[in-house]
Each structure stands twice: as C-alpha cells, then as structure tokens.
Amino acid sequence: MKFLDEHAVRRLLQMDALIPAMEDALRALSSGGAVQPLRNVLSVPGQGGFFFTMPASVSGQLGAKLVTFYPDNKGVHTHHALILLFRQETGEPMAVMDGRLITEMRTAAVSAVATRLLARKDARSLAILGAGVQAKSHLEALRLIRPFEEVSVWSPNHGEAFAREHGVRAASSAEDAVLGADVIVVATTSRTPVLKGRWLKPGVHINTVGAPRPDWRELDDEALGRCRLYVEAREAASRESGDVIAAGHIFAELGEVIEGSRPGRQHPDDITLFKSVGVAVEDIASAGLVYRALMNAAQPQ
Structure with missing residues (x-):
C-alpha cells in the first residue's frame, strides 16, 4: 500500500x-x-x-x-x-x-469545467472575491480556460498581498472588483452574502465555492434571482448549500450539460451561476x- x-x-x-x-x-x-x-x-x-x-x-x-x-x-x-x-x-x-x-485543486478544476461550459467565449475579465488557497488555485485553473486580460481581486484582509504576488489588480471593495467582470469567483469564508445582484452585468458567469453549510450564504437574493443555477449534484446541493436552498430551484447538473441532456449558456446576456459543494x-x-x-x-x- x-x-x-x-x-x-x-x-x-x-x-x-x-x-x-x-x-x-x-x-x-x-x-x-x-x-x-x-x-x-x-x-x-x-x-x-x-x-x-x-x-x-x-x-x-x-x-x-x-x-x-x-x-x-x-x-x-x-x-x-x-x-x-x-x-x-x-x-x-x-x-x-x-x-x-x-481538495484545493479539484475545486478549482471543477469551476474551470463550469467556466468552459457556461462563460461567454469572449470573456476577458475575471474578478475573485477572496484571497486564500481557492483564489490562487482558481486563478491558475481559469487561466487555462479563458485568456483573461484583466484580473481583479478583493479580500478584506489579504487582497493587496495576493494582488502583488500574482500581478493582478487589488480592488478597493467587492463591488469595485466585480463591476464589469465577465467571470466572477466567490471563494470566501463569509457566512453572509458578499456578492450583490445589482452589481452583475448581463452575460456574467459566476463560480461560487464557499458557504458550504445550509444556513450560510455568499450571494444575496437578487443575485440568485437573476441567475440560471447549475450544480454538481442536485441532492447534495439542495441539502448542503444555503445559496441553493434560498434559490429554490436548480436548472441543471454540470454533468447533464457535458452529456448534452441539458443546455448550458443559451443567450449572450444570460447570467449563469455554478454553485459547488464538492462531491x-x-x-x-x-x-x-x-x-x-x-x-x-x-x-x-
């Protein structure tokens, strides 16, 4: 062994x-x-x-x-x-x-799969909320999927250090980071929403990997109401994710999009959300x- x-x-x-x-x-x-x-x-x-x-x-x-x-x-x-x-x-x-x-790498790799399937082909700007290991791993993985020309990061504690280390822009706030972004990663330890629906532009794709408990949230109600929601597994997401429970519906599993039984992005202005709980x-x-x-x-x- x-x-x-x-x-x-x-x-x-x-x-x-x-x-x-x-x-x-x-x-x-x-x-x-x-x-x-x-x-x-x-x-x-x-x-x-x-x-x-x-x-x-x-x-x-x-x-x-x-x-x-x-x-x-x-x-x-x-x-x-x-x-x-x-x-x-x-x-x-x-x-x-x-x-x-x-755990760190496969989480980002799954978000990369979601981004390939759901983000606009012309996506060139990336925003990351959070500056921990998931932020670093997602930056690596998503750069393999889309040729991002602009990357912004925000974290209340370590955003500037992360930006210096990785050569990206340190945003002054979560709103400053995500305004105009084509792809957003939410990878925080917050138990209450950090991403607001009013900040989202048409056509954005969101990967969210934090808030892994039924009573924790990373997105507010307006954000959830504007998104088409994709998950890894319906049963797991519906029981474990506070964001999915609050949304009240799941459009598709990623695997269904991969195999062609459910559609991915259908219109350039669709707002797509992949909520990962890790399976x-x-x-x-x-x-x-x-x-x-x-x-x-x-x-x-």
Whole structure:
C-alpha cells in the first residue's frame, strides 16, 4: 500500500490533466456511471469544526475521503483531508494520500469545467472575491480556460498581498472588483452574502465555492434571482448549500450539460451561476489520477 504526503501529491497532480478528469467524473455522476451517497457530517463538539466522510465509486475507482473543516482556523489551513483508494475488484487497500491539496485543486478544476461550459467565449475579465488557497488555485485553473486580460481581486484582509504576488489588480471593495467582470469567483469564508445582484452585468458567469453549510450564504437574493443555477449534484446541493436552498430551484447538473441532456449558456446576456459543494467522485477521480501518475513514474523507461 502506497502512502503519499502533500509534497508527493503536488509533484504528481497537474491542473491541465485534472480539468478533463473532473469533466469525466461529473459526466459519470449525472449519467449513472458513478455511485456516491450524501456525505456524512459530524459537528466536532466544542471546536466549531466539522468532520466529513465521503465515499464513492467512479470509473473503476473505489475510495473515500475523510476531511475536516475548521472555518475559524488562523495560521493553519481550514481544510485537512486523507483520501483512501481501494482496488474495486477485490476491496484491497491500494493507497492513502493527503487530500488537502487535492481538495484545493479539484475545486478549482471543477469551476474551470463550469467556466468552459457556461462563460461567454469572449470573456476577458475575471474578478475573485477572496484571497486564500481557492483564489490562487482558481486563478491558475481559469487561466487555462479563458485568456483573461484583466484580473481583479478583493479580500478584506489579504487582497493587496495576493494582488502583488500574482500581478493582478487589488480592488478597493467587492463591488469595485466585480463591476464589469465577465467571470466572477466567490471563494470566501463569509457566512453572509458578499456578492450583490445589482452589481452583475448581463452575460456574467459566476463560480461560487464557499458557504458550504445550509444556513450560510455568499450571494444575496437578487443575485440568485437573476441567475440560471447549475450544480454538481442536485441532492447534495439542495441539502448542503444555503445559496441553493434560498434559490429554490436548480436548472441543471454540470454533468447533464457535458452529456448534452441539458443546455448550458443559451443567450449572450444570460447570467449563469455554478454553485459547488464538492462531491466525493471528484476526490476519488483526482486520487486515481495521482495513483496512475505514481505507477507510471515507477515503470522502467
């Protein structure tokens, strides 16, 4: 059985390969080619943290992610995880690998899939609300999908430092960041709305990956009312996302758009919203990609 720490995962996992792997996993999820139950959630007594168990079988890969989410962590990541892979034919354990980086990268890769499917082809400006690991990972992934000429970032604490590090514009406010943007990423730790509907221009596409609890929100009611809503999995999003619960409807799963059973963008002025809650098939497909890269690297040249 192999054990891979975060350094090993980082060496083996590449964003340009991860994006099509996430597309395949989402197609399988919506077409019946994958099996995953709703994640089980344990509230950690007295700590304000959460412990999730996320098993899945997808494309011949079997495994589970064990992940903690401590939203109030300071100076240490809010998410930590392990992913376990098993041989589907026999149930034998094959690998245990660090899942923190996989969670970070697959979230952005799925947003990249959504952006390819839903954003206007002529999208050239990107706004990011948040300046943590998801902001960095989304900047990398979305630049592989659209040739952004302008990138703005806003965060109440670290926006200017992020902008200096990545050579983008530091916005003075969330409104300043998103006004006129073609694509918006909302990746915050906020439990109340940070994106207002009155700021959105016709034709914008939004990826939102924060607010992972039923009573948390990243978008206000006006924003939700103006958007056509896409998710990874209807049941998971309807139970876990405060934004989806408030919206009251889901237009389609991304996998349905990939397989062609539901439409993506239908008009240049459509406002499209992809709300990600993160699902187990993404983690297991990502871990399978890492494992195959490890085995290929071990083959004699």
